[in-house]
Amino acid sequence: xxLVADRQALLAAFQSVGGVVASTMARPIYQNVKVEAxxxxxxxxxxxxxxxxxxxxxxxxxEKEGAVLAPGDRISSLLRTTLxxxxxxxxxxxxxxxxxxxxxxxxxxxxxxxxxxxxxxxGDAVVEVDPDVLRYMVERTSFAAAEEKGxxxxxxxxxxxxxxxxxxxxxxxxxxxxxxxxxxxNPKKKAVDCIVMRKGIQQAVRLGxxxxxxxxxxxxxxxxxxxxxEGRVACQLVEGxxxxxxxxxxxxxxxxxxxxxxxxxxxxxxxxLITSEQTRAVDFAxxxxxxxxxxxxxxxxxxxxxxxxxxxxxxxxIAFNPKYIEDMLTVVERETxxxxxxxxxxxxxxxxxxxxxxxxxPVVREEGER
Numbered sequence: 001x002x003l004v005a006d007r008q009a010l011l012a013a014f015q016s017v018g019g020v021v022a023s024t025m026a027r028p029i030y031q032n033v034k035v036e037a038x039x040x041x042x043x044x045x046x047x048x049x050x051x052x053x054x055x056x057x058x059x060x061x062x063e064k065e066g067a068v069l070a071p072g073d074r075i076s077s078l079l080r081t082t083l084x085x086x087x088x089x090x091x092x093x094x095x096x097x098x099x100x101x102x103x104x105x106x107x108x109x110x111x112x113x114x115x116x117x118x119x120x121x122x123g124d125a126v127v128e129v130d131p132d133v134l135r136y137m138v139e140r141t142s143f144a145a146a147e148e149k150g151x152x153x154x155x156x157x158x159x160x161x162x163x164x165x166x167x168x169x170x171x172x173x174x175x176x177x178x179x180x181x182x183x184x185x186n187p188k189k190k191a192v193d194c195i196v197m198r199k200g201i202q203q204a205v206r207l208g209x210x211x212x213x214x215x216x217x218x219x220x221x222x223x224x225x226x227x228x229x230e231g232r233v234a235c236q237l238v239e240g241x242x243x244x245x246x247x248x249x250x251x252x253x254x255x256x257x258x259x260x261x262x263x264x265x266x267x268x269x270x271x272x273l274i275t276s277e278q279t280r281a282v283d284f285a286x287x288x289x290x291x292x293x294x295x296x297x298x299x300x301x302x303x304x305x306x307x308x309x310x311x312x313x314x315x316x317x318i319a320f321n322p323k324y325i326e327d328m329l330t331v332v333e334r335e336t337x338x339x340x341x342x343x344x345x346x347x348x349x350x351x352x353x354x355x356x357x358x359x360x361x362p363v364v365r366e367e368g369e370r
């Protein structure tokens with residue numbers, strides 16, 4: 001295999017697949033990137049056997065068809081430090097060589113035939129999703145998925161696609177839940193109900209950013225697949241049963257308040273600075289057109305921040321882990337969010353527009369406890 005490439009474009013391609021390369025796998029072969037030079041272009045693939053990504057490199061000329069395995073981190077570093085605008089990459093089943101005007105660097109590699117292929121979409125049961133829509137949905141739900149290993153279903157994102165093209169995505173970790181609905185093209189009226197690995201669907205978002213064309217999405221019994229004219233992503237589905245998230249969403253609320261998004265985020269960040277791991281809570285107190293945020297920590301100090309809000313009901317108070325509220329406020333784009341709850345012990349519902357809702361459990365203290 002031999003190709004001549006624009007250095008920056010080839011570096012961008014290696015960086016795109018670099019997020020998938022597994023640095024700690026028991027099988028060292030998957031610390032490599034597979035480079036395929038074909039008549040229809042040059043393609044780079046990486047996988048950790050759970051998530052795989054294959055993309056098409058730009059500004060590349062194929063001089064000899066074939067495939068090599070290239071150590072991803074090492075080749076990326078070489079491309080980053082090389083000053084030439086154009087480089088040559090060539091190799092065989094045992095080594096890969098990177099050439100520039102003033103250098104020739106040969107790196108021992110492995111046989112590319114032993115590298116697992118990234119599966120292709122099959123059949124015609126495909127849903128088309130606008131890449132900006134997918135990015136919008138993932139940004140608003142992925143932060144709510146469970147971080148701790150062993151949460152199984154909660155480590156992924158629930159993906160639902162209805163026959164009418166309604167697409168819904170849900171992330172939850174037991175203390176909060178984020179839910180967003182949009183529309184997709186579903187001409188075959190294929191219904192989808194699965195849990196997708198967060199890393200996999202985030203790679204699909206990155207793939208979508210490389211092209212304006214729709215992402216063609218297909219779900220099999222075991223995999224989530226997405227492709228466009230720049231490449232494709234495949235990832236294993238998460239096993240397990242996602243909780244009945246609809247039961248978590250409050251149906252009726254005694255307190256309903258519309259809050260200014262940016263002023264609230266700014267005030268919350270200031271109050272959150274006076275918290276610690278042991279006192280990770282900010283109190284929200286509503287009274288006569290004001291929201292007062294308070295926090296305190298014996299080892300740090302105390303904070304009180306006030307913002308004007310449209311509220312004229314009885315005085316009410318509720319407390320939250322500030323990170324949970326900040327995560328949500330950071331991703332919504334509307335000027336206001338709606339907040340709904342019943343009392344200081346009940347789950348609180350935030351709404352942004354007609355397509356996004358966020359439910360978070362409050363921090364519950366005994367009366368008089370701070």
